[in-house]
Amino acid sequence: MQLTGVQARRAPRAVAVAVLLCVIAHPRPIAAQLVPTARPPALATPDTRLAESRLAASRLDQALAPDARAAVAAQLAAAARAGVPAEPLVAKALEGVELGAPPPRIVTAVGALYDRLVAARTALTPVVSDAELVSGADALAAGVPAVALRRVRASSPNRSAAVALGVLAQLVARGVPATRATDAVTALLRRGARPQQLVALDSAVRTDVASGVPAAAALEARARTLTGGLLLAPGGAPGVTTTDAATQSAGPPRHHP
Amino acid sequence: MMPNGSPVPDDERRDPALERAVAALRPLPPSSADAVARVVAAAERGAVLQRQRRARRAATWRVAGALGAVAAGLALLVVVRRPLDRPTADRPIAAHATSERPPTLANDIRPVDTVRPGTPVLVARASVGATDAPQLVTFRLDRPRASAVTVVGDFNQWNAHATRLARDANGAWTAVVPLTPGRHAYRFVVDDSLRVLDPRAPAERDAELGVARSVVVVGVP
Numbered sequence: 001m002q003l004t005g006v007q008a009r010r011a012p013r014a015v016a017v018a019v020l021l022c023v024i025a026h027p028r029p030i031a032a033q034l035v036p037t038a039r040p041p042a043l044a045t046p047d048t049r050l051a052e053s054r055l056a057a058s059r060l061d062q063a064l065a066p067d068a069r070a071a072v073a074a075q076l077a078a079a080a081r082a083g084v085p086a087e088p089l090v091a092k093a094l095e096g097v098e099l100g101a102p103p104p105r106i107v108t109a110v111g112a113l114y115d116r117l118v119a120a121r122t123a124l125t126p127v128v129s130d131a132e133l134v135s136g137a138d139a140l141a142a143g144v145p146a147v148a149l150r151r152v153r154a155s156s157p158n159r160s161a162a163v164a165l166g167v168l169a170q171l172v173a174r175g176v177p178a179t180r181a182t183d184a185v186t187a188l189l190r191r192g193a194r195p196q197q198l199v200a201l202d203s204a205v206r207t208d209v210a211s212g213v214p215a216a217a218a219l220e221a222r223a224r225t226l227t228g229g230l231l232l233a234p235g236g237a238p239g240v241t242t243t244d245a246a247t248q249s250a251g252p253p254r255h256h257p
Numbered sequence: 258m259m260p261n262g263s264p265v266p267d268d269e270r271r272d273p274a275l276e277r278a279v280a281a282l283r284p285l286p287p288s289s290a291d292a293v294a295r296v297v298a299a300a301e302r303g304a305v306l307q308r309q310r311r312a313r314r315a316a317t318w319r320v321a322g323a324l325g326a327v328a329a330g331l332a333l334l335v336v337v338r339r340p341l342d343r344p345t346a347d348r349p350i351a352a353h354a355t356s357e358r359p360p361t362l363a364n365d366i367r368p369v370d371t372v373r374p375g376t377p378v379l380v381a382r383a384s385v386g387a388t389d390a391p392q393l394v395t396f397r398l399d400r401p402r403a404s405a406v407t408v409v410g411d412f413n414q415w416n417a418h419a420t421r422l423a424r425d426a427n428g429a430w431t432a433v434v435p436l437t438p439g440r441h442a443y444r445f446v447v448d449d450s451l452r453v454l455d456p457r458a459p460a461e462r463d464a465e466l467g468v469a470r471s472v473v474v475v476g477v478p
Contacts, residue, residue: 166440
């Protein structure tokens with residue numbers, strides 16, 4: 001290929017411009033590789049929630065006695081107005097039916113869950129997903145105070161806190177004081193711990209507790225090990241997989257009487 | 258005698274090589290200034306042409322190099338993109354697990370294929386890229402003498418007939434269920450009547466309904 005002097009000088013620039021145009025024309029596939037999409041699904045609109053609640057109520061028609069059905073349907077409508085999902089309330093009612101619980105108890109259980117969902121919604125505002133509302137309600141049932149939910153929200157402002165709240169509920173249910181459990185979970189969130197790492201932490205603490213270690217001590221030791229392996233990310237950026245040395249356990253924490 | 262007519266210096270007269278050169282050149286006719294000028298001009302033109310050829314070759318290689326880099330970049334995009342598009346179904350992640358020896362965080366994340374028989378498992382396989390996408394979770398109950406086992410939970414509306422487990426040759430009943438990340442409650446129903454908790458999972462008591470149920474927290478990689 002023979003080029004004149006001017007063409008030879010301009011050719012590399014032309015190629016570079018062509019490449020840039022290709023990148024601009026196809027930003028999605030290239031950007032998708034560079035920045036994985038991590039946006040959770042959008043929350044349902046009030047109209048959608050109302051339609052969902054009616055559909056959910058219809059599923060209880062065959063399962064509940066008329067009085068209980070009307071009471072639960074009223075709760076479902078209230079849930080739609082309050083912006084909380086109806087599905088967990090229906091599941092609670094159906095669980096009661098499956099267990100053969102008396103209708104008044106089912107209605108009470110659904111009402112209590114509704115109250116917790118509303119409280120969770122208040123504490124977790126801005127809500128990222130329905131799943132975290134359910135986990136938040138479970139955490140409140142386990143004894144986690146609402147202020148702890150707010151702290152978790154603050155530590156995970158743009159990502160769903162469903163897993164973190166689920167782990168928090170488990171830790172508190174296992175006997176870890178709520179404040180210490182919240183401190184540990186929020187600290188790990190701020191350092192970029194992934195949901196799966198939190199789940200593994202909970203599993204490790206559970207096994208330590210089964211071995212006789214006090215829950216708080218087990219959490220402290222396991223959280224320290226996990227923290228030591230996480231890259232510090234004050235901005236909340238996702239952390240990197242821990243090193244082998246950091247994830248290897250030295251055995252269950254020893255309790256010194 | 259020198260070409261300009263001056264006598265040869267004494268020291269040069271004694272150099273045999275010089276004397277031979279002088280002897281060889283003396284018979285030649287005098288050089289023409291015009292001829293010399295033409296030769297010099299031709300040499301200069303040749304040098305210019307050579308420089309121009311070198312410059313063109315360099316430009317050609319620059320363009321070829323740029324095109325090659327573009328092609329390599331595009332090929333890299335295609336190669337790198339393909340694995341990200343495919344769900345990594347072969348990357349199992351433990352939702353929770355217990356074992357007889359103290360577990361480590363790394364041990365909780367183990368491939369399903371290497372889990373020893375009898376080791377309690379509740380393993381999730383994850384796909385890449387979504388934070389709330391359902392994760393596959395394996396439920397397992399060891400009941401060799403049971404004729405039917407199902408799992409009921411908040412993920413199937415507590416329907417005792419929705420999710421049946423399959424029995425393997427060792428009498429272990431298993432089922433793989435997609436669960437959204439978060440906390441889930443469940444129970445096993447054995448032979449359509451007996452409700453049992455998962456011996457390998459933590460349990461909680463539902464205060465309102467007054468019953469116990471097993472709990473699993475499903476994570477996201």
